[in-house]
Amino acid sequence: MDLNAEQQNCLFDRLPNEVLRLIFRQLKFADLLQLSTVCHRWNQVIFHHCNDSILFKPERCDNLCEDRSYKHLDLSVCGFPVPSKAHPEYWFEETMLEKLARCQATSVTMCQHDAHLEQLFRILSHFPRIDSLNWCICSKMQSCTMTHKRFLSMLQNHMPCVRHLSILCNFVNSIDLLMDLAPNLVELHVIVPGRLLCKLCKCNQLGNLQSLKLEVDTCTRLERLKSFRFNEFITFLKSLAKLQKLSLGIDDQALIASIIGSGLDIKELEITKNRECNLGILRGLRNLEVFRTDSQYIHTDKNFQDFFRPMPQVTVVDIDLAVNVDIERLALMFPDLKVLRMRSRLNWWSISRELFIVFSMLHNLEELSLRVGSISNGMLELFELKNLLPKLRKITLADCGVEPPDLTVLGSILRKPTLRKLHIESDRLRRSPVPTSSYIIPGVNPVCEVYPSQVFVGDTFNYLSGMTFAVVGILGHFSKTVLLFFIPQIINFVYSVPQLFRFIPCPRHRLPKYDPGSDLLHCSKTQFRVGDLNLLGRVCFAVFRTLRLIRCEESEDGVVSCNNFTIINFAILLTGPIREDRLNRLLVVFQVVCSLFAFAIRYPLAHYFYDTIN
Numbered sequence: 001m002d003l004n005a006e007q008q009n010c011l012f013d014r015l016p017n018e019v020l021r022l023i024f025r026q027l028k029f030a031d032l033l034q035l036s037t038v039c040h041r042w043n044q045v046i047f048h049h050c051n052d053s054i055l056f057k058p059e060r061c062d063n064l065c066e067d068r069s070y071k072h073l074d075l076s077v078c079g080f081p082v083p084s085k086a087h088p089e090y091w092f093e094e095t096m097l098e099k100l101a102r103c104q105a106t107s108v109t110m111c112q113h114d115a116h117l118e119q120l121f122r123i124l125s126h127f128p129r130i131d132s133l134n135w136c137i138c139s140k141m142q143s144c145t146m147t148h149k150r151f152l153s154m155l156q157n158h159m160p161c162v163r164h165l166s167i168l169c170n171f172v173n174s175i176d177l178l179m180d181l182a183p184n185l186v187e188l189h190v191i192v193p194g195r196l197l198c199k200l201c202k203c204n205q206l207g208n209l210q211s212l213k214l215e216v217d218t219c220t221r222l223e224r225l226k227s228f229r230f231n232e233f234i235t236f237l238k239s240l241a242k243l244q245k246l247s248l249g250i251d252d253q254a255l256i257a258s259i260i261g262s263g264l265d266i267k268e269l270e271i272t273k274n275r276e277c278n279l280g281i282l283r284g285l286r287n288l289e290v291f292r293t294d295s296q297y298i299h300t301d302k303n304f305q306d307f308f309r310p311m312p313q314v315t316v317v318d319i320d321l322a323v324n325v326d327i328e329r330l331a332l333m334f335p336d337l338k339v340l341r342m343r344s345r346l347n348w349w350s351i352s353r354e355l356f357i358v359f360s361m362l363h364n365l366e367e368l369s370l371r372v373g374s375i376s377n378g379m380l381e382l383f384e385l386k387n388l389l390p391k392l393r394k395i396t397l398a399d400c401g402v403e404p405p406d407l408t409v410l411g412s413i414l415r416k417p418t419l420r421k422l423h424i425e426s427d428r429l430r431r432s433p434v435p436t437s438s439y440i441i442p443g444v445n446p447v448c449e450v451y452p453s454q455v456f457v458g459d460t461f462n463y464l465s466g467m468t469f470a471v472v473g474i475l476g477h478f479s480k481t482v483l484l485f486f487i488p489q490i491i492n493f494v495y496s497v498p499q500l501f502r503f504i505p506c507p508r509h510r511l512p513k514y515d516p517g518s519d520l521l522h523c524s525k526t527q528f529r530v531g532d533l534n535l536l537g538r539v540c541f542a543v544f545r546t547l548r549l550i551r552c553e554e555s556e557d558g559v560v561s562c563n564n565f566t567i568i569n570f571a572i573l574l575t576g577p578i579r580e581d582r583l584n585r586l587l588v589v590f591q592v593v594c595s596l597f598a599f600a601i602r603y604p605l606a607h608y609f610y611d612t613i614n
């Protein structure tokens with residue numbers, strides 16, 4: 001590497017970590033990995049500030065980088081040491097991974113077909129700061145040197161404070177491990193077969209549990225299992241005094257209805273593994289605020305209770321996978337919704353009616369996800385969105401077919417003052433040969449304040465807009481086409497070269513001068529002595545003066561005053577002093593003429609300029 005380049009890289013060491021963190025937030029993960037090769041300093045800061053979002057899945061336990069973050073580990077493929085009677089040093093030898101992660105690791109994942117008790121004990125004892133454990137072992141855990149009782153007795157002296165546990169309990173010894181970790185658990189995700197559900201219900205040390213995700217893996221109904229006792233299961237759920245979030249993955253609608261009707265005091269409920277879901281069963285949960293389900297068919301009360309007994313306490317309804325739901329009944333049942341997600345609803349034939357229902361009945365919505373098909377189906381309702389839903393901050397339009405006439409609707413949505421995020425999900429845009437053109441859709445707005453201008457955008461906007469068009473053109477593989485539409489800008493650059501390269505003095509600002517008395521714009525000027533210019537400056541001055549591209553005035557002391565070399569000043573040079581609105585229209589007309597010329601080159605005359613025509 002070049003010495004000067006290395007010195008420039010080292011300058012990053014002088015930047016505060018907060019500044020580097022702001023830089024990293026604007027980059028993608030792949031870019032971060034590329035930046036990690038720049039220098040040692042970048043490598044350290046990247047992993048230091050991004051360790052909360054990086055899951056390290058090593059392929060070996062030795063020869064590792066010391067700068068890497070070891071906060072979240074996945075030990076599934078690293079070849080973690082396996083115990084053997086022929087190697088008594090198993091308990092005393094530490095791998096490099098264990099040494100580096102001892103004081104860092106707070107989350108450990110192990111997903112394998114089989115594992116040993118010694119491996120689990122080694123993980124729990126060598127990583128004392130573990131807060132989250134994902135233990136997914138399909139087969140029964142075996143042991144080479146200890147019995148299960150000895151393992152439990154040894155574990156009590158080295159028990160870390162695991163608060164988040166995800167475990168696959170296919171065998172009794174896995175449930176025994178769950179019981180030992182139970183006192184500190186705050187969040188539990190357990191997958192258990194139906195035959196062992198009764199064993200799980202006997203765990204009475206989950207008093208601190210706040211979130212429970214229970215998935216029952218069984219091919220038969222639980223009621224038909226001899227070992228299952230419904231009363232014991234309800235007693236187990238009610239014993240969780242601090243439980244706030246419950247997720248049930250049970251393929252039994254009647255059992256779920258009985259569980260919800262038992263009067264649980266929870267705020268969040270999730271129902272999975274069910275094809276249908278009846279929202280009427282939720283009335284047994286008086287404190288429910290958030291409801292999610294992956295059911296495809298959503299039903300409300302058959303006796304029209306949603307008209308008389310609404311549930312205003314529910315603020316979030318996530319039915320993203322539902323294809324059949326009555327929007328009007330849903331809005332009546334949950335009148336104070338803040339978040340509504342239903343991106344799979346088959347509603348392209350009635351989108352206008354459903355948008356009208358949502359916009360007119362759910363006034364407190366802050367986030368909305370909806371499948372719309374073509375925007376033209378609900379164009380009128382979406383166009384009026386700026387005057388409705390006063391609290392809306394985020395809207396997602398799924399399965400959206402964006403056509404050129406729809407850009408006006410999108411511009412109307414973007415004018416909504418409270419809106420912070422507009423997300424468009426479209427397979428048509430994704431399959432398009434130029435999908436990056438969708439990046440500039442948010443810049444389309446039906447209102448264009450031309451004159452009088454209320455804000456001066458400055459150089460920052462010009463640089464940003466230019467980079468936007470350049471990136472879209474390069475990534476979309478139509479960079480030459482984009483360049484054709486910048487003919488006025490290219491002319492302005494060529495005309496400004498003498499001043500841009502300092503052959504002729506260039507003032508700080510080159511915009512036209514405004515005369516308040518006459519309300520006219522005059523050319524801004526630069527002053528210099530011809531004798532003070534270098535050879536290139538004198539040549540440029542002579543050529544431009546001969547071609548009458550500039551207007552010069554020379555004083556008695558040899559000081560030359562001429563207009564600045566910009567296309568705006570040249571337009572004033574041709575027309576004389578002019579009002580700002582007329583100058584603006586003149587420049588816009590020139591841009592339109594150049595754009596028409598670009599279209600002519602790109603399409604009717606393309607055979608003369610392009611080798612291949614698409």
